[in-house]
Amino acid sequence: MFIVKTKDLEKEWNGKTIFKGVTMDVREGEKLALFGRNGAGKTTLLALLRGDEEPTGGTIQRFVPAESWGSLDQHPRVDGEQAAIDYVREADPRVAAAGAEQRAAERALRDAATPEAQAAAAERYGEALDAYATAGGYAWDAEVERALRQVGLQPETWERPFRSLSGGQQTRAGLARLVVRRPKALLLDEPTNHLDEETLRWLQAWIREYPGAVLVVSHDRTFLDAVVDRIVELTPDGAKSYKGNYAAFRERKELERKTQAALYRKQEQERESIEASIRMYQQWYLKASRDAAKAELGIMKPYYAARANKHTARYHAKEKELERLEQNRVEKPREADRLKVAFKEGAFEAKTLVQAENVAYRYENGGAAVFAGGSLAVHRGDKLAVVGPNGAGKTTLLRLLTGELMPTAGTIRRHPELRIGYFSQQLEHLRDEETLLDSLLRVPDMTESFARTILGCFLFRREDVFRRIGDLSMGERCRAAFLQLYFSGANLLLLDEPTNYLDIDTRERMEEALAAYPGALIAVSHDRYFLRAVASRVVSLSGGGGGWRVHEKTFAEYETDDPAPPPSPEARDRDAAIRLAELERTALMAKAELTDEDRARLFALTREIDALRGGRQ
Template sequence: MTTIARVRNLAKDWKGRMIFEQVNMQVESGERLALIGLNGSGKTTLIRILMGEEYPTEGTVERMLPLEHWDWMRQQEDEEDLQQERTVLEVARQGKRELWSLRAVLDHYEQQLNDPDILQSTDRYNEMLQQYGTRMEQYEQLDGFQWEVDVEKQLTQIGIGEELWAIPYSSLSGGQKTRVRLAAVLTRDTRLLILDEPTNHLDIETMEWLEQRLREYTGALLFVSHDREFVDRLATSVCELTPSGMTTYKGGYREYRQHKEQELRTQEAMYKKQEQQRKALEESIRRYHEWFNKAHDAAGKQNEVKITASYYKAKAKKNISRYHAKEKALERLEAERVDKPRAGDQLHFELEAGEFKGRTLLEFKNVHFDYDLNRNAADRQLPSKPVEQMMLPNNSQHRHSPHSSAAAELFAGVSFQLERGDRLAVTGANGTGKTTLLRLMLGQLKPSQGEIHRHPALQIGYFSQELESLPTELTLLDSLLLLPGMTRTEAQTILGCFLFRREDVHKVIGTLSMGEKCRAALIRLYFGGANLLVLDEPTNYLDIAAQEVIESVLQSYSGTIVLVSHDRMLVRRLATRLLMLDGKGQAAMFNGNMDEYEQSVQRRQQEERSGGKQADDKRLLLELRLAQLMAGSADSATGGLSAEYPVSQTAKGTNKQAGRQAENVSVSNPSLSLVQEIRQLRRELERFNR
């Protein structure tokens, strides 16, 4: 493999605080490196240093490949694209700056050549036409027109249809913007591609498409992602960034976790062994010290005979040598000391379920829901529960679907039951109505037809991906002190469990980062005492370590859960039932987990492939037989379809023509059996062609 870049002893501080140090890494051609680390560990800063947009405090970056062969999809949109109101197609075409600039020049020439003033001046027109021709020839030599087709094809494949190409890029949703930026970088010829959070806002179907597309990419890939399954399926190595350096682990996410667990077990074993050795050395030193003092005192007594005093002095000298040897051994052990394994700075909490003795928590009966743009969606909303219950959000307005027309029916006769103990994952592409379904469950939206029955003892804890229910004007500490009986000490302890410590507790909620707001929203669930958790993207904006804690907490929760999440590993490990929305108004329930569903899909695909091949073979045999009969080469006496005919290229070439000729061609003096067989063949082929 060819080395593309090498990083040596890199360090970066910010306002006197060291973000990371002693970072060493190497990027080889063909590798797919996943860069992971806690939020705030400096992953994006490291990428900016690699791209030359920022300088390290210490260390060096060696680039064996010039930066013009690198490309980088940033986590945030380019402000220039937002400010200049560029269209979707314009932003996507910026993946190849050279061709994009040349295309802009050609567009300018085309406008000038249509200018009436230039048309009236033959010399100016001919001069500009010649310049236009030169540029056009250059554009063709660079395969510019093929590049335009590739960009449009990439946009279509990733779900950005032609109807969106001419609208301002800034008007797109977060997921759509991510797709456009992906289309831009994936159509550029690069040898190192860097992607910072490419899976943000993408639905599962698009993520799977992206995985396949990146597997086909032949250059080196360095990507940052908090999607564990994306890392597991794509990465050839995982690079973990910590304040003290970087460690690289071969394989995907599962191999990374195995390595980390093995490291922890090894560290624990070494720590225990060293502790035993340390205690043994300290005990030996203590005993030798006692023996030395004893021998020294005995040798110093005046009444001892000379030979006895000499004996005690020799013994004291021997013990002092052993004493010093043990001290040196202890010093060596301390120098090689292994620290006691400690869990990283992570969330620490549990969710307790409220009591529920019934069987069915809620039921959808033939539920229909549509968006009527002639009426305010708020008119259909029910009032939510008060803030003091810290459950459902207040004044939450449901947004219209971007796909809705004057009256777009999102659900058309959805029926299902939610039973006690269910772990139900609601799945479907973006825009299929997952969040709308949750809000119908909550009672924030009313069905346009059908019924939703909720058990009287139902208590719902709701986590909204919009995080709109947080009291943004309060500090974290003040928001807890509003609770009855809450003391300042208890509030600070609880906030510490959610990683809000020291001065963090005085932060105003509205100023928090999205990851911090997620943790603040989890605190509200902690106090809810719900018997049903309705969770809409609960792990968005959280790093991998926090995601694992949330996963563990939810697995231990004894109540019922309804989950919408693009975190496929969370769905895989938590869900016991799947409610799949097809975007056409229907919902299908699968009673099993994600692994079982994928196995059933694979079986069905195998059956379809098997059945499809058998059907093709049978059709070819029928067409071959018909071709033989119409050519007069078959023995009319044998008739029927009992004989087996080999499927050949001749049959494939003549089958369609033979089928068309069957209506018009006659065989001289045909026997009755021959006519009957021809008719039977035609009927069989007609069934295949329907």
């Protein structure tokens, strides 16, 4: 069964065509990803599919009503100071409305000043309680709280305004809303943004087990490898589908490139052969024509004329063959745009760049300890990955190494000739008022010609070089910040989430550049593909005020160092029982009206599931 189908879909924005000719479908139960460069229109296509925007051309056929779809947006629209838990409760508008009335009635009862007002408020409150119970509100509240815990959102954040949450916390709240709603199809726009490793693994498992269709936009290649079984590549001229995950997609794309290159070479050889034949028949025709003109015997003129006509016919036949070759022309494969980075480290010869011993850090005014007793030596050529749960202090460690923060205890010694290039999540070192070109012309001995060449290598072409940095998208700002590292002359790069907002092609170019970088680097990133490509050592932070561990192994080796043990038979039986109970509970909650027996069974199932989950801890 299809969920949605599109045919020749086209979208324009401010007179510019974003994409055209997009024909694709989403089938029930499948997990697929939209793939494309920044600006290809992936988020726009999601908006078209769920009906938030209208296409310029083409058709969309929905087999499941839009209200049965669930979405996770990069920038959700949330009213005012709405609490995170209320945002999740709103996944069921009927229950949310009954809950809002209950809370309003409770406030009215609390504020009633006269006996008459108290009696009226009490009656309203009683009716609101009954309506909330009839709507299944108490079971719904239990589901909401369970979902919030499931996605790792701590209870102390539930009543905070959604807008005040961090990016990762907002993503978790959005996922909890989808968990309780259980829509028939999911549209997920960058669902892994800001999530730590534990939550990422939970999300991957949840999507794999989710029975409905999932259409995801993500630049997280490990996530795509783990969850999708089809990739739809979006380009300005249409969409093409590939079976398999991201790794299979890359293999297929490379095979296509090699096949096209082979066909192009064969075509060019045929062209050279045909053109050589045309030149040869032209020469023979001219010779035969000259021989006919010079013939002294009249009897020889027809002979030479016939030869000239024969060569003319062959010449025209080859011209037709060349025309047919042009009509079926195979274009030369375009080489992928590359950033072409060549970092310059200089003549720095010291072995140790930074030495941290027994470092502790605690927030000011007696705040909580971030970590204590950590030691680390950063040597020339080191490539370190810093990993740990959100809030463990990864960014704090980078800021300590730069000297921006001072340790509460311990020492950090830096080599006198150390030059640090710091790529922060806030990109605060960029000058918004400068153009891209001006930002490079500040570099000593830089010429405009060379600056344009460098910007072109970083995918800023032609008139793009005159754009103000303040007017760039986040992905473009990240590229600009990374480009400035190229000229910084740093011998130690500290990179805090450098791949955020970058498309996959640009991430891969960055990985190639950093792998060849001769200096040292320390990277904090949730992009596991990126860390596998660049990191030769790992620093793991556990959080909770402890220290950190240094692992003398690559990130790929670190990932497989301590695999989780397989579940016991008892654990498998318990998980199966949980799934069966949840299925029965879902069926009950889907009923339009519940009998007293249904409510009793729903309450019993909730307690049973809680008990089973408690036994799994």
